[in-house]
Amino acid sequence: MVRFILKVAGRQIALIMTLGLLWLCLSGEEHWANSTLAVFGLASVLLCVWLADRAGMLDREGVPTRIFPGILGYMFWLTIEIGKANLIVVAHALRPGLKLSPKMVEVPAHQTSDIGKTIFANSITLTPGTVSVDLHEGSILVHALTEELSDPAGMNLMGHKVCALDGPEGRDWAKQKQLERAQQRQVAP
Secondary structure (H helix, E strand, O other): OHHHHHHHHHHHHHHHHHHHHHHHHHOOHHHHHOHHHHHHHHHHHHHHHHHHHHOOOOOOOOOOHHHHHHHHHHHHHHHHHHHHHHHHHHHHHHOOOOOOOOEEEEEEOOOOOHHHHHHHHHHHHHOOOEEEEEEOOOEEEEEEOOOOOOOHHHHHHHHHHHHHHOHHHHHHHHHHHHHHHHHHHHHOO
């Protein structure tokens, strides 16, 4: 019975839980205690889910349940990377005689779904000093402010982490690349 309900309404339930949690986090405690406001919050969540369902947005891309377990770890890692890039940009901005070396870099994008490519491109753009300029079939064109920020190894690592979120195909590809890197480290003196 539970499996049937999850199969039929799994994405709706996931969206209700996510929007409800978001409402609880954004509302103060005074809203939780007030039953009228809590009912209006629940009604707004249910209305949003109903409208999204009617608009046909509760598909695999609209509610990507496959990325939910790993996205929190990725967001934590990305936050640390954004902090590191912020320090680099601030150091360059405060240095006398501002020495920027803008560069365009082509970064391989191995993500299998549109949401994986979107997460990767947006992650690059969120990182200070880099902007995703164009998305090609198997790569992303990135503008970087300095040579240090155009680090292809760092961007490839970010791409591998996004692939690990990107469904079974992406996870398999990321595991294969991880094994290849481990073998290369063993061979290198």
